[in-house]
Amino acid sequence: SSGINAEYGDIEATAVGTGNAKELIDIIEEDRQLIPGDNDFTLSEYTEKCIMYGFIMLFGAVFPLAPLVALVCNVIDVRIDGYRILWKNRRYIAQRAEDIGIWQYILEFLNMIGVVVNSLIIAHTLKDNGSFLENIENKWLIAFGFEHVCFCVKFIISYIIPDVPSDVQFKMRKEQFQVNQLFEKGITKKSPVGTPTSGKNAENAV
Numbered sequence: 001s002s003g004i005n006a007e008y009g010d011i012e013a014t015a016v017g018t019g020n021a022k023e024l025i026d027i028i029e030e031d032r033q034l035i036p037g038d039n040d041f042t043l044s045e046y047t048e049k050c051i052m053y054g055f056i057m058l059f060g061a062v063f064p065l066a067p068l069v070a071l072v073c074n075v076i077d078v079r080i081d082g083y084r085i086l087w088k089n090r091r092y093i094a095q096r097a098e099d100i101g102i103w104q105y106i107l108e109f110l111n112m113i114g115v116v117v118n119s120l121i122i123a124h125t126l127k128d129n130g131s132f133l134e135n136i137e138n139k140w141l142i143a144f145g146f147e148h149v150c151f152c153v154k155f156i157i158s159y160i161i162p163d164v165p166s167d168v169q170f171k172m173r174k175e176q177f178q179v180n181q182l183f184e185k186g187i188t189k190k191s192p193v194g195t196p197t198s199g200k201n202a203e204n205a206v
Contacts, residue, residue: 041092045081046103049074053107057114061121111154119147 052073056066085092123143164172 046100048077050103050106050110054110054114057110058117059121060114061118115147115150115154119143119150122146 052070056070060066120143123139123146126139126142
């Protein structure tokens with residue numbers, strides 16, 4: 001009876017394996033029939049978002065509702081892109097990346113230019129009942145002061161908020177420690193008998 005049960009078990013395992021392989025082939029065939037995706041999808045998305053961000057940073061003081069409009073557009077765009085990627089286009093091949101690369105410097109540049117442009121716009125469009133703003137030098141003084149205040153706030157926030165949260169840093173150090181421990185255990189197991197591989201082993205050998 002044990003031999004018959006083992007034989008039936010092998011048959012069931014083979015059937016399950018065949019079914020999984022057929023299902024995988026069907027998925028691949030369905031994916032092949034979809035529309036090929038853009039080769040530069042990431043580049044086009046970053047370009048689109050940076051252009052939108054640039055308009056908000058440069059002319060946000062002129063049209064205060066621009067961030068709200070951009071938020072609504074991005075919510076709709078995320079839904080459309082998600083539907084297109086999941087159901088209309090072929091699956092993209094994922095690639096690992098440490099960060100967003102040169103786009104980080106582009107966004108930083110837009111931040112700097114945006115502060116300067118908005119400071120000038122605000123200073124040259126202010127109106128008062130006195131004669132303080134009638135002098136062009138006073139307008140430049142207001143722009144200069146507002147710009148430096150914004151830069152100071154920006155750098156303070158950047159200094160307070162780290163790029164990598166503390167809990168993530170702790171988990172990364174913990175993971176690196178575990179990898180080192182596994183590596184040392186592997187070396188210990190491969191070392192010949194009687195050969196000390198560490199200080200503790202040397203003491204034990206003595």
